[in-house]
Amino acid sequence: MSSSDSDSDLEHLIQLSDWDTNSSDDDSDRQRVSSRIIRRVNYMQTLDDAEFTFRFRLTKPAFQLLLTELIPFVRVTSKKNYGVSPLHQLLLTLRFYALGTMLISVADFVGVSKSTAGRIMRDMSRAIARLYDKYIFVHQEGAENFYRIAGFPRVLGAIDCTHIRIQSSCQTIGEEFRNRKGYFSLNVQAVCDAELMLMNVVARWPGSTHDATIFNNSILRAQCDAGDFGNRWLLGDSAYPNRSYLLTPLLNPVTEAEIRYNESHIKTRNTIERTFGVWKRRFPVVALTLRVSISNVHAIIIATAVLHNMCRNLNLQEIPPEVELPPADNIENSGAQNMVVLDMQHRSDLINNYFTGDRDQSKIGSDLGLWIRY
Incomplete structure (x- = not known):
């Protein structure tokens, strides 16, 4: 993989060892899965500020701030395709909040199955909801x-x-x-x-x-x-x-x-x-x-309430x-x-x-x- 390919793939290999609980696997395992890596677009780079805000409901600086706050609560544990990076997990979740449609509509967004998209949305919503006491x-x-x-x-x-x-x-x-x-x-x-x-x-x-x-x-x-x-x-x-x-x-x-x-x-x-x-x-x-599910509904409501207050704190335009x-x-x-x-x-x-x-x-x-x- 070239360096440019790595950059366009969210640079997730840079922090992979911090998130992958199986980082001790041998080189042969890495070579076996490397051919199946899914290329995921870095929308922070490919979209301008207005397009990014419209699609993901947060500005780029607000997104980066949120991602930093969520890092202690989010992990990539799957070796398949090197897992889905925290950045892409958050992008998928925010896209779901923006569209409000079925999970299949955002699963293809980062190249995952519907069930994986559901797990990502669930886990990320619960992680955002953990910020309740800070923002609400x-x-x-x-x-x-x-x-x-x-x-x-x-x-x-x-x-x-x-x-x-x-x-x-x-x-x-x-x-x-x-x-x-x-x-x-x-x-x-x-x-x-x-x-x-x-x-x-x-x-x-x-x-x-x-x-x-x-x-x-x-x-x-x-x-x-x-x-x-x-x-x-x-x-x-x-x-x-x-x-x-x-x-x-x-x-x-x-x-x-x-x-x-x-x-x-x-x-x-x-x-x-x-x-x-x-x-x-x-x-x-x-x-x-x-x-x-009802439990996921609870998490989504609280998570979006937290994000609403975050946007008000940062004086983001409606x-x-x-x-x-x-x-x-x-x-x-x-x-x-x-x-x-x-x-x-x-x-x-x-x-x-x-x-x-x-x-x-x-x-x-x-x-x-x-x-x-x-």
Whole structure:
């Protein structure tokens, strides 16, 4: 093999010994398999920046950063064709996230079988998901940014659920995954900040599960009950019970103060809908129907959430999807209008003390200190 051939083959021979657990095989074994090496294109070299970003949803620098972070979790153990390099494993996985189609469509992309592509996608998705704690966490520094949206004070984050379509898992448990729109899904809960960064993602509940059930059984709810976030509020829709730390809109606002509260609440809470849109447009795999096992669906959802936050951290521009996406589903839970208001005092105090009357500029300034900083 010439040096130019080696360069075009991702230079994977350079680091092969670091990844191959069978590097002690003798020279005859290497000669026997060398004739069957599959030439794999180095898309980092053959595509320009715009084409690479469109195909793989990350810029080249972001891709290199991600690959570096994943190296401790990814290994090449197969001797056949010298295995698939970590670089190509990541390229295949990102291409699957970009297309959201069947695995066979990306298997040929790097010259592997469908079953190998499935294993690569599974292992790489789980490796990316291991970065969850680094990229997805609840912080309390966003209250002022939320306030700038519509004047709503002391907001910790906006919370809602979105449905990720899946293929029916099996006849025995399939129906619990059927949502109110009639298709199979996972109901995924997420919390975002004002910059459309995901702060919490729960991706393990079947599509028939009520939003409030997911929250009530979450670690986030336990943290809120324990007062971990001080006097900050989550903003949720009427599918959630109103609590001292989770404010919902009024179903029938009457007074001007109540109307102002609802308008501000809705505009501020809209950040979570925008976050879902940005996330699904960059990684269409979570907007289309996932035809993989439930455990792999979980990994893909968390992995793409991690990548979404990585893109936001790096200020990457939004890019259009390569495939046509279905219209967004805003599924209202059947019990939303009948949820018990568990804590009215905090919401009433906010409406009566903050949203009543005209607020001039000096009043807004004092409110910012009273209602956001304390």
